[in-house]
Amino acid sequence: MKKNLLIYVEDPRFGGPHQYTICILNELKKNFNIKLLTSNKENKIFLKKLNPKKVNIKILPLSFLSLKLGNILSYIFFFIYEIFLIRNTIKENKTDIIYSISGLYSFKLIISSLFLKKKIVIHFHDTYCNKFFILLSFFFKNIIDLSVYSSKKSFFFYSKYIGKKNYLITPSSINIKKFNKNFKKKKKFFDLITVANINPVKNLELIIVIATALKFIKNIRFHIIGKVWQSQMQYRKKILKLVEDEKLNNIIFYNFLNEDSIKKKLISSDVYICTSRNESSPVAIWEAMSCYLPIISTDVGDLKNLNKKYNFGFVIKNKSINNFKKSIIYFYKNKKLREKFGNKSALCVSNEMNIKKSFKKFEKKLIRL
Secondary structure (H helix, E strand, O other): OOEEEEEEEOOOOOOHHHHHHHHHHHHHOOOEEEEEEEEOOOOHHHHHHHHHHOOEEEEEOOOOOOOOHHHHHHHHHHHHHHHHHHHHHHHHOOOOEEEEOOHHHHHHHHHHOOOOOOEEEEEEOOOOOOHHHHHHHHHOOOOOOEEEEOOHHHHHHHHHHHOOOOEEEOOOOEOHHHOOOOOOOOOOOEEEEEEOOOOHHHOHHHHHHHHHHOOOOOOEEEEEEOOOOHHHHHHHHHHHHHHHHOOOOOEEEEOOOOHHHHHHHHHOOOEEEEOOOOOOOOHHHHHHHHOOOOEEEEOOOOHHHHHHHHOOEEEEHHHOHHHHHHHHHHHHHOHHHHHHHHHHHHHHHHHHOEHHHHHHHHHHHHHHO
């Protein structure tokens, strides 16, 4: 008999954890009755991608906590009411297992499930957290039945607070069949690309500094593809102002594109660049690697260890502008080496990020609960 699994998604802003959730839904449905609980704010992209999966979805008016005063007050004011709504959903669904992709931000869910004797699985997709939530982590220790970490870095960060009772480290894998080799005709431009929600964690200021340092090479271009959420409009204005101040014409911005358009942009690019301050298991990088792109990135997640094993690009320590510049020029001048590193990228993803391979470990853990 199938167990009832409730998937909880508090943060509505579409990103890597949501992409991973969509990837594993078909596999989860084989052994579980699925219900997905999410909020109704800014989640049109997520809901649209869920439609073909034919999943039972419940949308509740849940407030997502951010550091803005208005959000904090709203969160506190509606806290008890929202706990009541979540608790009712858990009961009416006759839930056996609750699986949250929201890490320590799941504490509202944890409170809602108290004394209901449900198995709780929390997935940690990042490598940092607000101090407020870290203080609350003592509350999680004896309640979480399974902790899932998307990288070793994530595990080392959170296990200090959550403990090491029952855990699994598995990357946010992708469906590699959706992507393919980067066959390029002779091109006029050398194109670097990044796909990232426009927010401070992605450290897009660094791309602007790098683009400024390289603007003397007229055919190098930077493509930035990313959704701008309402809460990040000020950050976007700041980024555009920096571009304007430096009079840069080598940076092209795109609002969030659909999956096929992103794939086409990746395939037509030469190198993937990541300047993030923090990532755990960066799905956008794995997708770029599936398109046979070499990688130039800050030292995020388990990228450094993977690069030692496969040699698919350059992992830059301390966000060094000079090292970014050298790495870009190295690939700019060496097409054959770009292809060699790109092949290593695809090999790494095929071996390490294949959704079917990594999901089996996760599924076994869930079934045993």
